[in-house]
Amino acid sequence: MRLKGKTALVTGGASGFGAGIVQAYAREGARVVVLDLNGEGAARVAAEAGNGALAVAGDVTRQADIEAAVGKAVDAGGRLDIVVNNAGWTFRNKPMLEVTEAEFDKVFAINVKSIYLMTNAVVPIMRRQKEGRIINIGSTAGSRPRPGLTWYNATKGAVNLLSKSMAVELAPDGIRVNCVAPVIGETALLESFMGVPDTPENRAKFVGTIPLGRMSKPSDIANACVYLGSDEAEFLTGVVLPVDGGRTV
Numbered sequence: 001m002r003l004k005g006k007t008a009l010v011t012g013g014a015s016g017f018g019a020g021i022v023q024a025y026a027r028e029g030a031r032v033v034v035l036d037l038n039g040e041g042a043a044r045v046a047a048e049a050g051n052g053a054l055a056v057a058g059d060v061t062r063q064a065d066i067e068a069a070v071g072k073a074v075d076a077g078g079r080l081d082i083v084v085n086n087a088g089w090t091f092r093n094k095p096m097l098e099v100t101e102a103e104f105d106k107v108f109a110i111n112v113k114s115i116y117l118m119t120n121a122v123v124p125i126m127r128r129q130k131e132g133r134i135i136n137i138g139s140t141a142g143s144r145p146r147p148g149l150t151w152y153n154a155t156k157g158a159v160n161l162l163s164k165s166m167a168v169e170l171a172p173d174g175i176r177v178n179c180v181a182p183v184i185g186e187t188a189l190l191e192s193f194m195g196v197p198d199t200p201e202n203r204a205k206f207v208g209t210i211p212l213g214r215m216s217k218p219s220d221i222a223n224a225c226v227y228l229g230s231d232e233a234e235f236l237t238g239v240v241l242p243v244d245g246g247r248t249v
């Protein structure tokens with residue numbers, strides 16, 4: 001077991017990549033707290049994952065909800081070893097001039113401000129421990145943008161970059177910060193990213209740009225998060241790891 005005895009907090013763990021991360025973390029011996037707006041989904045995923053996993057219904061854009069989840073994780077494990085900032089959202093793929101101000105604010109709040117809030121909540125704890133691991137879910141969209149997602153792409157450019165900046169600033173505290181950058185994947189957000197119905201023909205257009213010939217799956221992202229959260233990655237920080245079947249080569 002590669003995460004035995006660790007306590008982890010995973011945001012957006014009720015579905016998609018996050019659910020895969022929760023399952024893999026529990027399987028590798030971590031005690032996981034799942035924070036998601038979808039409390040029912042989070043509870044289901046936590047129950048399926050086992051190993052004492054707990055669910056918290058909450059919004060990553062609200063400091064109080066983040067603090068409640070962090071408190072639950074610390075109460076459960078006596079410490080907080082790993083945080084995976086995975087919760088994310090996008091407006092549907094469309095021309096940039098059609099994105100409303102409300103959508104702009106929402107995508108930056110969920111994808112970027114959430115990491116600011118989580119950082120404020122967990123860094124003091126990790127500093128006291130003199131150890132911690134933070135993994136942010138960025139995207140290939142932050143380095144190889146596709147049209148129709150400009151403001152979403154901007155949030156992921158921010159996540160990819162802030163991960164490196166956090167890494168250098170927090171290294172003296174023994175806190176490692178890394179980023180996983182998935183290519184388009186089979187999750188609830190797929191149709192929003194594509195901006196067209198989820199049909200085999202439409203999928204084929206996206207898959208055609210991925211050298212390994214398929215979309216990403218939750219298990220691909222989860223495996224990368226297990227590695228980066230484990231002791232095996234003790235000398236890695238500030239890495240933006242594409243999990244993309246070669247898309248960004």
Ligand SMILES: NC(=O)c1ccc[n+]([C@@H]2O[C@H](COP(=O)([O-])OP(=O)(O)OC[C@H]3O[C@@H](n4cnc5c(N)ncnc54)[C@H](O)[C@@H]3O)[C@@H](O)[C@H]2O)c1
Nearest residue numbers: 012014015016017036037059060087088139184185187188
């Ligand atoms: N699916 C892709 O193609 C893809 C590619 C690259 C990166 N990503 C990123 O992966 C991450 C996970 O997305 P996914 O594709 O698994 O989508 P998903 O919709 O299946 O999962 C996202 C989860 O985040 C939760 N969430 C949304 N807003 C929240 C909030 N304010 N507070 C708490 N929880 C909230 C949702 O309830 C959901 O459970 C996101 O950061 C996304 O941007 C996805």
